[in-house]
Amino acid sequence: MANDLDLMRGTLDLFVLKTLAWGPRHGLAILRWIETVTQAQLQVEEGALYPALHRMEQKGWLAAEWGLSENNRRAKYYRLTPKGRRQYTATLSHWQRYVSAASLLLASEGDA
Amino acid sequence: MKRLVRLPGSPARSSADVDAELAFHLDGRIEELMARGMTRDDAEREAMRRFGDPATVRAEMERIDTDTRRRTAFRERVMELARDARFALRTLGRRPLYTGAILVTIALGVGANAAVFSAVHAVLRKPFEIPGIGRLAVVRDDFPRMGLRDAALSPLEALDLFDRKELFTTATAVGGEGATIEIDGVPTRASGAPTIGDFFGTFAVRPALGRTYRPEDSEMGRPRVVVLSHRLWTQLSADSAILGTTLRIGETPYEVIGVLPASFGYPRSALYWRPMTLDSTLLNQDKSRGTLITGFVGRMRDGLTVERLGGELRAIAEQWHRQYAAGYANVSDHTMMARSFVIAQAGELRPIVTALLVAVTLVLLLACANVASLQLVRAAGRARELAVRAALGAGRGAIARTLLVESTLLTVGGALLGLVAAQGAVRWVRALELSRYPVLNSLDLSAPVLAYTGGIAVLTGILVGVAPGLRAMRTDVSAALRDSGRGASGGASRHRLLRLSVVSQHALTLLLLVGAGLTMRSLDRLLRVDPGFAADDVVAFSVSLPQQSYTEGGQRLAFWRSFEERLRAIPGVQSVGFALGAPFTGSAGSTMYDLPGVPPMAGEPRRHANQAFVFGDYFRTMGIEIVRGRAITMADGAAGATVVVVDETLVRQSFGRADPIGASIVHGAEGTIVGVARSVKLADLTEGSHPLVYHNYGGVAGWVGSLTAVVRTSLPPAFLLKAAQRSLAELDPSIPIADGASLRERLDASLGPRRLSTRILGAFAGMSLVLALLGVYAVMSHVVSERSREIGIRTALGAQRSQIMAMVMREGMTMAVVGLAIGAGLFAALGRLMRALVYGVPVFDAATLVGASLLLVGAALGACWLPSRRAVRVDPAVTLKAD
Numbered sequence: 001m002a003n004d005l006d007l008m009r010g011t012l013d014l015f016v017l018k019t020l021a022w023g024p025r026h027g028l029a030i031l032r033w034i035e036t037v038t039q040a041q042l043q044v045e046e047g048a049l050y051p052a053l054h055r056m057e058q059k060g061w062l063a064a065e066w067g068l069s070e071n072n073r074r075a076k077y078y079r080l081t082p083k084g085r086r087q088y089t090a091t092l093s094h095w096q097r098y099v100s101a102a103s104l105l106l107a108s109e110g111d112a
Numbered sequence: 113m114k115r116l117v118r119l120p121g122s123p124a125r126s127s128a129d130v131d132a133e134l135a136f137h138l139d140g141r142i143e144e145l146m147a148r149g150m151t152r153d154d155a156e157r158e159a160m161r162r163f164g165d166p167a168t169v170r171a172e173m174e175r176i177d178t179d180t181r182r183r184t185a186f187r188e189r190v191m192e193l194a195r196d197a198r199f200a201l202r203t204l205g206r207r208p209l210y211t212g213a214i215l216v217t218i219a220l221g222v223g224a225n226a227a228v229f230s231a232v233h234a235v236l237r238k239p240f241e242i243p244g245i246g247r248l249a250v251v252r253d254d255f256p257r258m259g260l261r262d263a264a265l266s267p268l269e270a271l272d273l274f275d276r277k278e279l280f281t282t283a284t285a286v287g288g289e290g291a292t293i294e295i296d297g298v299p300t301r302a303s304g305a306p307t308i309g310d311f312f313g314t315f316a317v318r319p320a321l322g323r324t325y326r327p328e329d330s331e332m333g334r335p336r337v338v339v340l341s342h343r344l345w346t347q348l349s350a351d352s353a354i355l356g357t358t359l360r361i362g363e364t365p366y367e368v369i370g371v372l373p374a375s376f377g378y379p380r381s382a383l384y385w386r387p388m389t390l391d392s393t394l395l396n397q398d399k400s401r402g403t404l405i406t407g408f409v410g411r412m413r414d415g416l417t418v419e420r421l422g423g424e425l426r427a428i429a430e431q432w433h434r435q436y437a438a439g440y441a442n443v444s445d446h447t448m449m450a451r452s453f454v455i456a457q458a459g460e461l462r463p464i465v466t467a468l469l470v471a472v473t474l475v476l477l478l479a480c481a482n483v484a485s486l487q488l489v490r491a492a493g494r495a496r497e498l499a500v501r502a503a504l505g506a507g508r509g510a511i512a513r514t515l516l517v518e519s520t521l522l523t524v525g526g527a528l529l530g531l532v533a534a535q536g537a538v539r540w541v542r543a544l545e546l547s548r549y550p551v552l553n554s555l556d557l558s559a560p561v562l563a564y565t566g567g568i569a570v571l572t573g574i575l576v577g578v579a580p581g582l583r584a585m586r587t588d589v590s591a592a593l594r595d596s597g598r599g600a601s602g603g604a605s606r607h608r609l610l611r612l613s614v615v616s617q618h619a620l621t622l623l624l625l626v627g628a629g630l631t632m633r634s635l636d637r638l639l640r641v642d643p644g645f646a647a648d649d650v651v652a653f654s655v656s657l658p659q660q661s662y663t664e665g666g667q668r669l670a671f672w673r674s675f676e677e678r679l680r681a682i683p684g685v686q687s688v689g690f691a692l693g694a695p696f697t698g699s700a701g702s703t704m705y706d707l708p709g710v711p712p713m714a715g716e717p718r719r720h721a722n723q724a725f726v727f728g729d730y731f732r733t734m735g736i737e738i739v740r741g742r743a744i745t746m747a748d749g750a751a752g753a754t755v756v757v758v759d760e761t762l763v764r765q766s767f768g769r770a771d772p773i774g775a776s777i778v779h780g781a782e783g784t785i786v787g788v789a790r791s792v793k794l795a796d797l798t799e800g801s802h803p804l805v806y807h808n809y810g811g812v813a814g815w816v817g818s819l820t821a822v823v824r825t826s827l828p829p830a831f832l833l834k835a836a837q838r839s840l841a842e843l844d845p846s847i848p849i850a851d852g853a854s855l856r857e858r859l860d861a862s863l864g865p866r867r868l869s870t871r872i873l874g875a876f877a878g879m880s881l882v883l884a885l886l887g888v889y890a891v892m893s894h895v896v897s898e899r900s901r902e903i904g905i906r907t908a909l910g911a912q913r914s915q916i917m918a919m920v921m922r923e924g925m926t927m928a929v930v931g932l933a934i935g936a937g938l939f940a941a942l943g944r945l946m947r948a949l950v951y952g953v954p955v956f957d958a959a960t961l962v963g964a965s966l967l968l969v970g971a972a973l974g975a976c977w978l979p980s981r982r983a984v985r986v987d988p989a990v991t992l993k994a995d
Contacts, residue, residue, distance in 0.1 A: 058183070
């Protein structure tokens with residue numbers, strides 16, 4: 001099981017951007033969504049998520065506002081700004097290029 | 113509109129937000145885990161395990177939020193400023209006349225300051241890029257009772273001071289010499305500096321090329337070495353291969369061992385430096401302690417001040433008089449004094465520069481007062497606009513900021529224009545080519561000047577921006593709106609400020625007018641000073657005979673005789689004479705004199721006289737009148753060794769009404785007085801009279817190898833000089849002609865700095881006059897338009913036109929007169945700064961003061977008259993209906 005994958009900060013940013021691309025969510029919802037989609041194979045250190053969210057807010061990628069949660073409690077909702085959406089697209093294509101290059105390398109024979 | 117970016121508002125609010133966000137997370141997790149069947153305790157533990165350390169996370173989030181808050185606030189402020197700037201630009205653009213007037217005023221103030229400061233910088237600092245220049249002190253000999261002030265030291269005195277390690281860490285003494293050097297095959301006169309002591313160490317200068325020499329190189333028998341200035345090096349070769357080559361200075365060969373950097377220039381005119389050879393004559397304690405040929409410069413030990421050094425020096429002089437009684441036998445009043453090197457170098461330019469600095473500061477203050485009054489008048493006009501903004505919710509801070517941004521834009525714009533103007537002024541000064549002050553030819557707007565200008569501009573901005581800003585803060589909204597829109601609230605306090613500004617403008621203008629008036633009158637007096645000789649149509653140039661090819665006195669005399677004949681043969685030449693020590697051509701020194709058989713008169717000063725050695729038809733050529741007896745002429749020749757002419761000053765001092773002709777005089781050598789000449793000015797038109805003794809060169813030609821030729825001719829100087837050079841080449845092609853210029857040019861050059869300061873002060877005074885008049889005009893126009901209702905009522909009630917005019921004029925003229933009185937008071941306090949610039953008139957010259965006051969009052973009358981005319985034309989039917 002690869003459930004102890006260490007998440008580098010840049011990757012976490014990308015996941016958050018991807019998650020928020022579907023619509024505004026609060027922090028807990030973001031974590032739950034990542035758990036669900038990865039079938040709990042990716043263990044995010046939850047405490048690291050919030051500073052990351054605030055940092056992305058500072059960069060202007062995310063905007064936050066207080067709203068009511070499913071069970072009627074005050075929660076801080078984050079959504080992508082247009083700038084965040086552009087950032088998402090750019091990071092995603094960068095990531096995809098990296099992953100395909102890495103797979104090529106790892107799949108190669110020793111003396112190719 | 114949602115302003116999400118601003119969510120993290122205050123620090124407290126943000127901290128609460130972070131808490132709420134984290135609590136929401138943990139609570140959500142715990143509920144979720146409990147829903148899966150965990151006990152509350154287990155769920156809490158599991159949630160905390162997944163989360164990590166909440167304290168760390170919290171701290172980091174708060175750090176990020178604080179940072180975000182700071183950035184956001186900064187960005188908003190910048191945007192706000194940009195908004196204000198755009199708004200201000202639009203506002204200013206709508207009033208081109210007002211904006212233009214303020215821009216030009218600030219440009220004048222700042223530009224004048226930049227230009228003057230660049231001169232100050234050039235004069236006081238730039239020529240010497242010397243580390244620790246403030247620690248350098250100059251030591252001078254002083255003989256107050258002989259009238260010989262500020263004299264050089266003898267090498268023996270300098271050598272003694274070198275040993276005073278408790279005073280100077282390093283020290284040097286520098287002489288001056290002129291020598292012929294061949295540059296590109298052309299023999300050229302060059303000035304050089306023979307030095308003793310540690311010259312290069314004292315000035316902390318390292319060679320750009322090669323090496324320098326040491327104090328020991330002044331001892332007899334050392335190899336002759338020379339260090340070149342950068343300028344001479346570029347003229348000779350500009351090649352490092354010059355090191356080790358031989359350079360002939362005069363006829364003596366020297367080995368070139370180094371080149372100094374171009375930035376070093378002391379003494380200013382020196383093209384080379386060499387060790388002065390201390391031979392047995394110079395080292396003779398009995399005979400040479402009075403050989404005052406070296407300027408002493410020492411680096412003071414830390415903690416020593418120039419004042420304390422002066423005290424030490426006086427004590428040292430006393431000690432020398434006891435120790436070397438024979439050496440000081442002829443002088444009873446010798447002492448020494450110290451001065452800072454920087455001050456000593458600025459020399460006669462210093463008082464001028466100081467006066468200009470004061471004047472230009474006054475101009476700046478005046479410009480600020482002017483701009484402030486324009487802004488106050490303007491603020492009255494827009495009080496309603498500001499009141500409306502305030503009523504609509506703009507805070508006082510915001511309104512003040514609008515005004516501040518406006519005045520900042522004006523100041524920066526004005527300052528930039530001012531720099532352009534300063535650049536122009538600096539070009540103009542350079543174009544004057546004051547050859548006597550090469551330092552002024554190197555004026556430019558360097559980094560320190562720009563920094564200074566920036567500082568001045570900021571100061572101006574504050575001065576002109578703060579007053580209106582503060583006033584705006586106090587604007588009473590309801591009163592301003594209630595008012596008819598033309599008078600604002602606080603009219604009384606604004607009027608006080610306006611009056612204050614106009615009064616101070618008059619006071620400052622009076623100061624500048626008086627200053628300019630005094631320099632103009634001084635220059636006028638100077639131009640009328642009789643120098644004692646007829647300067648027109650006389651060309652002077654100097655010729656030096658090489659010592660080694662003209663060893664015998666007879667040889668030299670023969671040379672001068674044949675040169676005189678050739679010069680006289682040039683068509684257009686009327687007469688020819690020669691002298692060492694002719695006026696405005698350099699000094700031939702001075703000596704004590706004695707009159708055997710003539711007892712000193714009561715109150716007679718020490719018998720000390722300047723000297724000159726003359727040859728040929730000198731007195732007639734110079735137009736120096738012989739008032740008694742006869743002149744020294746060619747006929748006196750070598751035999752007339754004892755023939756002496758003295759001047760009227762000497763006769764007045766030592767003979768009174770007695771007849772000096774036939775009296776014997778001991779002045780260096782013994783002679784007989786055969787004639788009395790009119791006194792002449794030797795180096796400066798402002799100098800006082802000092803006795804002068806003329807020796808017959810023909811009789812003492814043994815030691816003088818260098819003479820100035822004076823030629824009375826109607827030929828243009830350049831033409832005469834060429835012809836003279838040709839005649840000289842026929843005699844000896846190896847000798848150059850140096851320092852060729854007419855006497856008129858020399859006289860004019862000596863007045864250069866005065867002319868310059870007169871013109872600059874005149875320009876400043878003119879500028880201030882115009883500014884002050886604009887100020888009065890603007891303020892009085894404003895007053896008239898504000899009071900048009902009152903004037904309308906008065907007219908309706910039957911007031912005469914003349915009464916209305918008198919009312920307006922009275923108000924304007926009261927301000928002018930109060931300003932005059934204050935200005936006169938200020939001048940009483942500041943006047944002494946002018947002392948060095950004033951000649952022939954008292955500093956507190958009634959005529960100048962009255963003239964300047966009349967000019968100012970007359971101009972102010974004109975400036976009040978126009979608004980008062982407008983007041984008279986006020987139509988009561990219109991103004992009264994306006995409300």
